[in-house]
Amino acid sequence: MSAVPEPIGSEELADLRRSLRGLLSTAADEEAVRAAAASETGHDEKLYARLATELGVQSLALPAPYGDGFGMEALAVVLGEFGRSVVPGPFFSTVVLAAGALVASGDAAAMDRYLPGIADGSVVATLAVIEADGHWRHQDFGVAAQRQGDQWSLSGTKALVPDLLTSDIVLVAAATPEGEALFAVDTAAPGVDRTALRTLDITRRIGRLDLGDVPATLIGAPGGLSQILDAVLDRAAAGLAAEQIGGAEACLEMAVSYAKVREQFGRPIGSFQAVKHKCADMFARTELGRAAALEAARALDGREDAPPAAEAAAVAHSVCSETFMFVAMENIQVHGGIGFTWEHPAHLYFRRAKADQLMFGGPAAYYERLLRALGA
């Protein structure tokens, strides 16, 4: 990865948060989110373009010359705001996963080719790792690459690819005779078959990718995949943690404001300790998760007094996944029956929380990853 990113002051971060929250409060309010989620593409292309042209959030954390060179701490602010509003769309897949993989590969030609489009919002990209058995792994892929002269081609199936249908480019993890490698595939290329799947999280689309002898561009070198994916996973864990805490915050605020106004037995339900303590637990877990997410971002940015990135990322992924799921569940419980309806937004967060928790392998995988990072 590149050198230590530009430091960004806490006031600038607060400004960024304010601007983004302002934009999302209208452009991605609940009605807009539901409309985007139900639309054909599953997201609001106009919003995605505005985010690039008005706030430049796609390029914020990309290294120079492609972006502003701010690090994960700045990107985490953006993701936190997206998480608060469960904004549908390919931002995470494009900016965190795909751009993260490109930067981690150190492949200058690939970066020159794809990062400018990602930075200005004109290119949507994603990363395809998981195959039929559902495991997130860094080797033993069924998708195989073959070389004829200088030209590679890929065949096989990636079972679960986030934001696949809206992507222009898919980065595919594949086996080659010389070791695992990452390839870029243009989704308009012949032999690419994309199938939209029904999803648990209705705000994040997933597709199946079938590749039949599709021309592909090698990123980095064969055998270099595992290093790239390790770096991407640390980054993705830290980014996802920020998004999860944004979502948890929204659930906590929803629950607390409801507990203040909803009356039963002649008094606000928030005055009952059973409900109050539930909210206090939600707050405590959210604060713990916030600390973990922030520390992971600082670690990824290589800040001097931060813990090792692999450790902090694994801690954040574990703690924030558990936190968001817990807070999303308890939010529904505080609301009672109304929280169980389709019309109430609580289920959007519940769905997102479980989907986030499983995205990179689920609890069994993230706890083992943490143990490895700690040396157990």
Place this chain on the structure above:
Amino acid sequence: MSTPSLADFAEEARAFLSEHATPRRAEGAVVWGEGPDRVTYFGDEPKEVDRANVQAARDWQRTRYENGLGWITGPKQYGGRELSIAHELVYDGLEAEYDVPDTGVISLIGLGMIAPTMLAHARPEINDRYLPAMFRGDAIACQLFSEPNAGSDLANVQTRATRDGDSWLLNGQKVWTSAAHHAQLGMVVSRTNPDVPKHKGITTFLIDMSWEGVDVRPLRQMSGGAEFNEVYLDNVRVPDEHRMGEVDGGWRVTMTTLMNERASVGGEGAGPATRPTSRAYLLEMLKATGRDTDGGVRRDFARLLADQTATDYLTHQMMRRARTGDLPGPEASVGKLMFGQNLTRAAHLAAEMTGPRMLADTGDWGAFSWNELLLGTPAFRILGGTEEIMKNILGERVLGLPKEPA
């Protein structure tokens, strides 16, 4: 003299520490089976050891005080330096690099909670008389708050204070008083008016523990030691100048003390249990007990380590912000809540790793010794405000949820 910059102050502190203390030896890697086999939070030491520790704490506090570092944020007239909390944190950070006596018995309650209360509410002559002694390490102060019928509901105190000329007579029973057996001073919360709502009839006093009628009796706790006490007050005569705050206005005074408690608890370490519950130690234990291949144990282990590490991050971030003057509010009690839960889980995880070898003292290193911490863990969810009270505070003061109707 103008306020020294943090850098200049750090230089001064470092010079003081290198003259009066030795740098802490780097704690080498944990080697399983080596070193003291003691896993405890409460001291539970034999009396002589306990007394020697307290004396060492007093001596070190005096050395700090005589070198202008005994009360970094305090007023100059009482021997303080009138510097910022940031300066104090700089000093604490540096002192942690040196091998110095633990002064918790003096500082946590007396200096950390009662002294700020005195500054806000006691009379100048009382402060003149006692504050320098407290910060010199001569006077340890204890908190005579809880009673058999006033635990979480502290405002229900029944200890009576009745006026008798220029003084007051105190009668009643206090309980769970930490360090009363070492203390020279005690802050008493008492009832002066039983005929008004309970919060409005309370008055607070600072008493000398050697006065006639003060009887301190050790209270043995479930882990075996006796850190707490019952304190009986039998016609204790207290001059009116020892009253803190207004007559019947003691609840405000009490809240000053408790706010300082919540500010201090949580940032503190796990005392003697710090090393055994550290990540390095637990990792060695996982391997040494051969449980590192057991999926169930691994899951429990990972869950604890995730929360424990995140709690460390939380504490460090609070400290970092505090150093720039951004002090935590009541949300700091999240740290205390997590601290108690993590330490409790560590003890149960250790039990899971040792298995039946914790049932009896077989002589195995790092097995039976965990009982001491295990038996101390129920206290972590009670002391310094029960978990339930902490959650009320988070719910009401941080989240703004309505109070329980009276």
